[in-house]
Amino acid sequence: MLKQILLLACVLLIVGCAHSNEPDFSVPQSFSSPDHHLSVTVATAPSLTYSLSLDNQPLLARSALGLQFQDDVTLGADSQLINAELTTSDSTWTTSLYKRESVRDHYNQLVLTLLPKSAPYATYQIAFRLYDDGLAFRYLLPRNLALNNDSLALTKELTSFTFPVDADCYAGSQAGGYAGPQEWEFPRTRLAKLPKDHPVGLPLLVHTSAAYVAITEADLLDYPGLWLMPVSDLSLQASPAPLLNSSDHALGHLEMPHATPWRVVMVGKKPGELIESDLVMNLATPSQIDSSWVKPGITAWDHWWSGGTIMNTATLKSYIQLAADMGWPYQLIDWQWYGAPNTPNSDITHICPEVDLPYLLNFAKEKKVRLLLWLHSNDVARNDAYKTAFALYEKWGIAGVKIDFMDRDDQEMVNWYEKITKAAAEHHLLVDFHGAYKPTGLNRTYPNQITREGILGNEYNHVSKSVTPEHKLTLPFTRLLLGPADFTPGGFLNRQPGEFKVGDKATEVQGTRAAELALFVLYDSPLTCACDLPEHYLNQPGADFLKIVPTVWKDLHVLQASVGEYLVEARQAHEGDFYLAAATNSQPRTLTIPLTFLGKGSYTMTLWQDAPDADKDATHLIKSSRSVASKDNLIIPLAAAGGAVARFHQQ
Secondary structure (H helix, E strand, O other), X not given: OHHHHHHHHHHHHHHHHHHHHOOOOOOOEEXXXXXXXXXXXXXXXXXXXXXXXXXXXXXXXXXXXXXXXXOOEEEOOOEEEEEEEEEEEEEEEEOOOOOOOEEEEEEEEEEEEEEEOOOOOOOEEEXXXXXXXXXXXXXXXXXXXXXXOOEEEEEEEOOEEEOOOOOEEEOOOOOOOOOOOOOOOOOEEEHHHOOOOOOEOOOEEEEOOOOEEEEEEEOOOOOOOOOEEEOOOOEEEEOOOOOOOOXXXXXXXXXXXXXXXXXXXXXXXXXXXHHHOOHHHHHOOOOOOOOOOXXXXXXXXXXXXXXXXXXXXXXXXXXXXXXXXXXXXXXXXXXXXXXXXXXXXXXXXXXXXXXXXXXXXXXXXXXXXXXXXXXXXXXXXXXXXXXXXXXXXXXXXXXXXXXXXXXXXXXXHHHHHHHHHHHHHHOOOEEEEOOOOOOOOHHHHOOOEEEEOOOOOHHHHHOXXXXXXXXXXXXXXXXXXXXXXXXXXXXXXXXXXXXXXXXXXXXXXXXXXXXXHHHHHHOOOOXXXXXXXXXXXXXXXXXXXXXXXXXXXXXXXXXXXXXXXXXXXXXXXXXXXXXXXXXXXOOOEEEEEEOOOOOOOEEEEEEEEXXXXXXXXXXXXXEEEEEEEOOXXXXXXXXXXXXXXXXXXXX
């Protein structure tokens, strides 16, 4: 009790000094983005709220702020504002493992210091950052907020996102609520029609009258993953994933001091501006490792996707040879290489008798190909098997691991991701998480976490017709806003949607061959897994493009974009060549594309585009070359579910 009295006396002394020298903090605090278009206002009365506007048009109406803990500690309600500090920051960081090499991190920041009525012995802070392309805020919790312990049990997050009027939105969810691999469609609906009793996954894309708004989070570390629960027709409340096994019904236990993840509101007047945004990566903790050994590229993928698993030396050798023939640096060995997974006796250091791994490692080394290994997460976690296995994989010369079936994002699993990624980095192993939650910037913090799933991708062509051209042209404006996605593009059994069949032994894809090639440019994944069989690639039209296309970029520009309808991007490779990709939904269209993104001088353009009969045979494409310059326009007719790709090499 004496400790509490002394702490309270100190805080009251500070408050008194602040009140004698500071402006009146009872009025709302407002500030703007660097370009002055976005502005946020934070009010403390009658409750703690924020609102966001773009050019004086409301994007978010007054929305609640706060956190609730056990022991009757609530931050937000009845909080007194005792200090407000406004700063600006403008810096640049570089990376070779992203959609652009040089990333500008420019924002204005308002940090509010507040005194909660429920815990008057401790002040906490909320940091707001306004970028030209969005808002981010997080809660900064002091050590002395937990008086008698090192941690506090989080029971509820009071943060909300309230829109001024009903609007179109693109929202994903899964039948299991919080549990599942976050592989969903983003159907177009209305805010008012979102179910009030089911969590909505991130990102939530909302098309307001003023702009496109995408709600997500960044820098998710030691905290449960964010979901949104619709609580009214216009308002969604933060609903972090509950702990899977919690005796006290807590969402998480926060060690103090603690910084929560950033709550992020991405803003673009045009939908393509969201694709160009670096907001999630800018907000992530900078790299914690030396990542000079992390190498991007395309990987071949063994027989699982098209034809079913055939786990033997000869089959794996054929895929290593495919990778060598295509100039790809990696080959992924999928499940069953160590026998049946996810059993009490599964051993991720054991090699099944059908696979001569030492021989394959030597063969791959001769071909300048490195191997990746699939692992079931339960087999990785059991008795900390990863500690022995990762050291062994490094000794073998394995390049990385694909870890599957986590299927949740509570605090315990979030921490497990970080622990496994750090351990993998210590042994120079790449990590590709499958059965995974959405990205939040961990690929910046630990660049060896090079890609992840958390996307309804090409594997669903096994079992459903959900991977439609419309779905594929919604993903760049939703899931792909958040970070790399292991969509596994590259299916060469291309079909028009009306001809597509589910369940054939050899897996088909909806869309033309040229549209499938476009995904290698339009979808970000530094480690890109090409999904099809060797015989479907070798000597096939368009395969030559997959020999040259990069997986990381120097820069990108969205040239034309409409959610679920069409997308055109230009990207520059690190060596200087420009690449262009275009794709359309089930509607054919002709696009006129100015080539103003090119530099000075003339370029040799190599173009892969839909053949005139691609609306009937989606595998048909035509390849051509000609000289172009930045003053030219490129006119491309796209078939239904069609696309095009081009490479521009300076003469």
